[in-house]
Amino acid sequence: MARRTGLPPCPHPPPYDGTSKPFAIGLKPLDAALWLDGATPDLAGLLAEKDRLIAERPGDVFAAEGGTEAAQREALDLVAGFATAREPAAWRREGGAIAVAGRRVEIDNPAEPALQAAGRLVADDFVLMRRGDDGWRLAAASLCFPSSWVLAEKFGKPMSAIHAPVPGFAAGTRNDELIARMFDKVQPDVVVERFNWSLQGDRALYHPLPDRARDERARAAQSRFPGADPATSAVVRVERQTLRKLPLSGDMLFTIRIHLDPMAWIATRRDSGALAASMAAQLSAMTPGELAYKGLAADRDRLVSALSAMA
Numbered sequence: 001m002a003r004r005t006g007l008p009p010c011p012h013p014p015p016y017d018g019t020s021k022p023f024a025i026g027l028k029p030l031d032a033a034l035w036l037d038g039a040t041p042d043l044a045g046l047l048a049e050k051d052r053l054i055a056e057r058p059g060d061v062f063a064a065e066g067g068t069e070a071a072q073r074e075a076l077d078l079v080a081g082f083a084t085a086r087e088p089a090a091w092r093r094e095g096g097a098i099a100v101a102g103r104r105v106e107i108d109n110p111a112e113p114a115l116q117a118a119g120r121l122v123a124d125d126f127v128l129m130r131r132g133d134d135g136w137r138l139a140a141a142s143l144c145f146p147s148s149w150v151l152a153e154k155f156g157k158p159m160s161a162i163h164a165p166v167p168g169f170a171a172g173t174r175n176d177e178l179i180a181r182m183f184d185k186v187q188p189d190v191v192v193e194r195f196n197w198s199l200q201g202d203r204a205l206y207h208p209l210p211d212r213a214r215d216e217r218a219r220a221a222q223s224r225f226p227g228a229d230p231a232t233s234a235v236v237r238v239e240r241q242t243l244r245k246l247p248l249s250g251d252m253l254f255t256i257r258i259h260l261d262p263m264a265w266i267a268t269r270r271d272s273g274a275l276a277a278s279m280a281a282q283l284s285a286m287t288p289g290e291l292a293y294k295g296l297a298a299d300r301d302r303l304v305s306a307l308s309a310m311a
Contacts, residue, residue, distance in 0.1 A: 014238040014259030017271060018278030020195035023168055023290055025175060027182070027243070030193040035242060036082055037123050037257055039090035044101040046123045046258075049205055050144045051103070054116065060208070062116050063155045064128075064140035071128055071249035072114035072140055078246070078253075079118040079126075080107055091121065116142045129183070129252040134158045136183050136252065145258045147198060147239055148209035148295075159183075165211055167289040188247035196239040197279070198294055199303065201225060203235055203260055218292035225299050231306040234263040267310045276310035283307070 020026045037043075053061050064072065080098060083091040092099040096108035098121060105120050106112065119126055119142030130139035135158040143151045154162045159179060160171035169175045186192070200207060201224050209217075225233045238259040245252050266276050283296065283304050291297040 014236075014261060015240060016195050016197060016238045016259070016275075018275040018282075020197075021282055022196060022198070022286070022294070023166070025178060025182075026194045027192040028194065030191045030242060032189075032191045032244075033086075035191055035244070036079070036086075036255065037240075038087050040123065043090075043123055046205070047101045047103070047120065050120055053144045053206055054120070060151065061144045061206075062113060062119075062142050063151055064113055064115065065130075065156065068128060068130070068140045068251075069114065071130070071246060071251045072118075074246050074248050074251075075126060075128065075253050076107060076114040076118040079121055083121055113140075113142075115140050118142065119144065124255040124257045127254040127256070129159070129254060131183075131250065132158070135160060135180055138162060139251065143256075145205045145256070146208045147196075147237060147256075147258070148200075148207060148214065150208045150210050153211060165214065165293065167287065167293055183243075183252055186243070186245050186252075188245045191242055191244045193240065193242045196241065198237045199225075199234045199263065199296060200237050201233055201235065205258060205260065207237070214293065214295070217295050218297070221292070221297045223298045223302075224295060225302070229306055230299055230302045231263040231266075231310075234303065234306075236261050236263050236266070263306070266307070273311050276307040280304045280307035280311060 080091075083100070084093055084098065090100060094104065097104040097106045100121060105117055107117055107121075109117065115126055115128060125143045125145055126141065127138060127143065128140040129136045137156060137158045138154050139156070141151055141155070160176050163169035163176060164171065169179075227233055238261075240257040240259070242255045243252060266272050266279075269275060280303075283300055286294070286296070286300070288297065291300055296303065
């Protein structure tokens with residue numbers, strides 16, 4: 001039973017049950033019919049924020065190599081077909097556009113990159129990975145909601161360089177080699193899913209963090225959650241990620257769906273005890289390097305205590 005907190009039940013709890021661990025690959029097969037979210041209560045707000053970011057800072061939230069246009073179009077057709085087939089009342093075709101959340105997204109507009117149009121249709125962000133001589137690299141992305149990384153720093157780089165700051169995922173590590181092999185072998189009819197979570201001090205969806213700033217944060221090791229109870233200021237950021245290989249281009253389409261909820265919401269969930277206990281155990285097990293990467297070194301013990309109280 002959920003603990004009484006004075007908060008109403010979370011209106012749209014993220015689909016995270018505490019079993020997926022940070023700094024683990026944790027990919028699981030997914031029914032293709034569940035590839036992307038449907039019309040969740042937060043969809044309109046998420047899409048409005050994407051529109052704002054694209055209008056105000058286009059160079060920060062979209063990038064693409066020349067020669068990716070056909071693969072971008074393949075991704076857009078896949079996303080549009082999936083959304084309109086799953087919930088035609090929420091995603092309504094109107095000629096060369098799709099009406100969603102009180103707005104129209106032109107899907108045949110040559111002035112807008114196709115992957116950006118795909119990102120404006122649904123809650124997910126999209127990253128297109130392409131195989132080259134140096135492995136799989138980030139060749140295009142519509143990334144409005146980065147989780148503590150910067151698109152410009154990772155664009156065009158191979159996966160080993162992208163993951164270089166992540167403990168246990170740098171070039172030559174077992175995780176790096178496993179991911180590369182999986183990307184090479186996965187078939188287009190297979191969809192896989194994983195979850196990742198972190199903690200931040202606000203409700204910002206657009207949450208970039210340059211590598212240099214992360215290093216400075218780690219050296220400072222300052223508390224990020226003021227007050228006696230960190231649960232009053234900490235926000236749980238859950239990433240639902242999926243991977244599928246595009247059948248025509250052979251590129252890998254990586255999707256990222258962000259969920260943000262105050263840490264205090266955990267106590268209102270039916271699975272609050274198990275979820276809080278799992279997150280507390282995962283924080284307790286993090287190495288100093290992992291805590292530094294997440295910016296949680298100064299607050300780990302306080303966060304564990306708060307989660308243990310919920311459990």
